[in-house]
Amino acid sequence: MTFFLLLGMLAFCNATPQDLTGKMFTFPQKTNTDRVKLRTTQDTFEAVTVCLRSFTDLTRSHGLFSMATPSNANAFLIFKKTSQIELDVMSTTNVNFDWQQYKLDTWHDVCATWDSKTGLGQLWLDGRPTTRKLLKSGSIKGTPMIVIGQEQDAHGGGFDSDQSFVGMLTDVHMWNYVLSSCEIQRYMNDLNFSPGNVLNWRALDFETVGKVVLEENQKGCV
Template structure:
């Protein structure tokens, strides 16, 4: 009987020690053991009970501690479940408020996803849309302030002529802003921030209209139709110019223009020509950290141009379908050449020529990250390869310089959209 009692006591004692050690570890503590000397012939259980609480009380204490630990573990499990549930809800909310990224396209060009409106814009979140429109209005405001200063110093002659062109574009922009804000408010009633932004936008538009009215009080200038530049102040997917007529079939070509930009990274897409079934029939693009490229039938040649320094530069690219030979000129100097660029592939007719945007589909699929930012002027296209002397004459404003026989730079040859503006420009004046 004594042996049995001693065995039970030993098991209870060991169980208490193991259990207390486990409890200490669960709560991040450190276990400490207190050793007490016991005479050789003395009953261990008796000694243990003598130096602690009575046996029954010790057993009850252990059971209470065990129950407490179980309750704590259950609480922790419940709390973890709650945390997981809240984390899941937060992730869903964030995913609903985030725009879906575009799909990667071959050659490093990205195709936007979403629904496009008639301006080529992609549907986006309310805050993004209003922010971008506000930026556009701010840019218009800055250009008008510059015009006022120009008007005071030039008797309002050139300024008033240019403001007629901006008037219609601002009217279109106003309709676009109000339409989008109304659709946002109808879809999400009670959005106070969007309502406040609408008020600010309407106020800005009213101020712009008043300034235009004041500037229109004066004599208009009858400037030549080729003495102008296009300005693309923002990297958007709705600012562009469209050439009114298509290109003919061409077995050789020369494309020349004046460019000014300090955009980074990459100046964007000065022009793109798309035909049915081929969006990259003829494209000039500098996107991201890539060098400027010329694409013909989606085949690529890298061009040695360095133009994003905020200065005007004259660039020309020549190409012939025989062996796909190409040459690149900057400021009248030949900078590079190559071959095997879409050899024996003629440039197809019945396409659409866009200035300022890269087309993913015929006349659509614009991507803001590939848009041209800067100034463009004297854009000409020939259906032959110009000589080195002819290109030099163009870059130096020689009296012998010719205009494109396929496309010549004229205001009446273009339609402009989305806030792109026209300003007086004379290339020869830039060189003096």
């Protein structure tokens, strides 16, 4: 038993990040299990920026990005509601941003930022920013569990199929600082930008659970 545990630990420690340029994760079904776990060694965040691209036909609520710590199930959450996108920081404060032009079966570029010093958060959709709004001050601390495909109600669990993501996700990046508006625009316009220093799609340490398919990106041809 100890031997197999050691092998598992070695496999985890020796996991090689993969360059997923030109790839996407497809989540083909409603479930409370299927997900992708994204790994990082960082356990303290004074600021966060997360950017991703998503495609779905879901009209119900669903999670786009979920980071939990042992003390905060929603340490940093991007959650799509029927007519709103919710940004939640440290489980106690969330702000809803209304978007009337979030179309189905369309690729959308989504970025979210938060700064612990000011407590201000902001969302960007397809190159357009929201008004900056007050979330929560203070650092995010603790071993993070980062998941796409599900929304965590506990550290690494508490999944609800009615909040699962069905569709495609690609180009997931995360930084431990607030990206400038120019850098966000460069990301959204597929220009040269500084890749995430916490999560980098071009060197991603991840694990798929359940029926998640890694395949060629269908964003379009150049």
